[in-house]
Amino acid sequence: MYKMEIRKHPKFHNVFISGPQERLKLYTKNLDVGKRISGEKLITYKGIEYREWDPFRSKLAALILANPITSFLSENLKCLYLGASSGTTISHLSDIINSGIIYGVEFAERSMRQLIQNISNRTNIIPILGDARFPDKYAKYVFTYVDLIYQDVAQPRQAEIALENCNYYLKDEGILILLIKSQSIDSIQKSELTYAKEKEIIEKAGYKILESIKIYKYAANHIVLIVKKVIN
Ligand SMILES: C[S@@+](CC[C@H](N)C(=O)[O-])C[C@H]1O[C@@H](n2cnc3c(N)ncnc32)[C@H](O)[C@@H]1O
Known part of the structure; x- marks a missing residue:
């Protein structure tokens, strides 16, 4: 089974990624824990809350x-x-x-x-x-x-x-x-x-x-x- 792992973006500071290169998903660490701005997914990974960052919206x-x-x-x-x-x-x-x-x-x-x-x-x-x-x-x-x-x-x-x-x-x-x-x-x-x-x-x-x-x-x-x- 595919196990999601969130890791650092290799170049962009404080940007995080998951998945393979051709289907990369982006995330940022939520500064305002628990709050969504535009319906984005919130994911807690190793005790940190991340917000999924949608390229169709941003x-x-x-x-x-x-x-x-x-x-x-x-x-x-x-x-x-x-x-x-x-x-x-x-x-x-x-x-x-x-x-x-x-x-x-x-x-x-x-x-x-x-x-x-x-x-x-x-x-x-x-x-x-x-x-x-x-x-x-x-x-x-x-x-x-x-x-x-x-x-x-x-x-x-x-x-x-x-x-x-x-x-x-x-x-x-x-x-x-x-x-x-x-x-x-x-x-x-x-x-x-x-x-x-x-x-x-x-x-x-x-x-x-x-x-x-x-x-x-x-x-x-x-x-x-x-x-x-x-x-x-
Ligand atoms: C495409 S939206 C921006 C989306 C936003 N950057 C995001 O990704 O979340 C363009 C915005 O620019 C604003 N805007 C357009 N002309 C402007 C101006 N002259 N000064 C300030 N805001 C302006 C619009 O009201 C609109 O909210």
């Missing part, structure tokens, strides 16, 4: 399953998360970055209400009701430069929004994880052309695209760019 999980080369997670990261929604992915990130801090920006009031309920026991998330298109407006809540910006907003100007936030908040050598949804930018133009234009905007601004990864298996019309802010 594009960050999909990215990790795609096995990027860049390792961008660590325990004490400072992160700005744009498009926090009701908390699915940001809560897993909160499990991972357990001694760091995540500023979670969301502009929909309803999602923000759900987010606050979902993360009320998590002390490493600061929820901010704000619009990612206007980074200066939430400067009074973000007390520091950050190591990582994660952006998942369905907006027409995705690359520009990311850059404006990076210029404002990202440390030199910091990393941007940019989810690009082609349909939100242009629903008629071929996706490949949309991605090329967004990449050009990033590169023209002097940022370096380290990796460009398709996550179509889990999220249609989405790619993920892993970008570095380089010092000139």
Whole structure:
């Protein structure tokens, strides 16, 4: 009989896995024991509670399953998360970055209400009701430069929004994880052309695209760019 064993991910800090390589399942250690955020399975293994991390619900999980080369997670990261929604992915990130801090920006009031309920026991998330298109407006809540910006907003100007936030908040050598949804930018133009234009905007601004990864298996019309802010 198959006996489930949860083990450390070989590359990503505080991410856990089970099963064979071709059917890998992801988990994070639940910081808020007993609490589910979006119906995920809770599994206790060797006395520790883990939350199953579903790549169909979380594009960050999909990215990790795609096995990027860049390792961008660590325990004490400072992160700005744009498009926090009701908390699915940001809560897993909160499990991972357990001694760091995540500023979670969301502009929909309803999602923000759900987010606050979902993360009320998590002390490493600061929820901010704000619009990612206007980074200066939430400067009074973000007390520091950050190591990582994660952006998942369905907006027409995705690359520009990311850059404006990076210029404002990202440390030199910091990393941007940019989810690009082609349909939100242009629903008629071929996706490949949309991605090329967004990449050009990033590169023209002097940022370096380290990796460009398709996550179509889990999220249609989405790619993920892993970008570095380089010092000139
Ligand atoms: C695809 S959902 C994000 C899902 C979330 N990242 C997760 O994986 O759990 C996109 C979110 O971005 C929010 N959003 C869209 N435009 C925004 C903006 N300009 N500023 C802040 N949030 C925005 C939407 O309200 C929505 O909740």
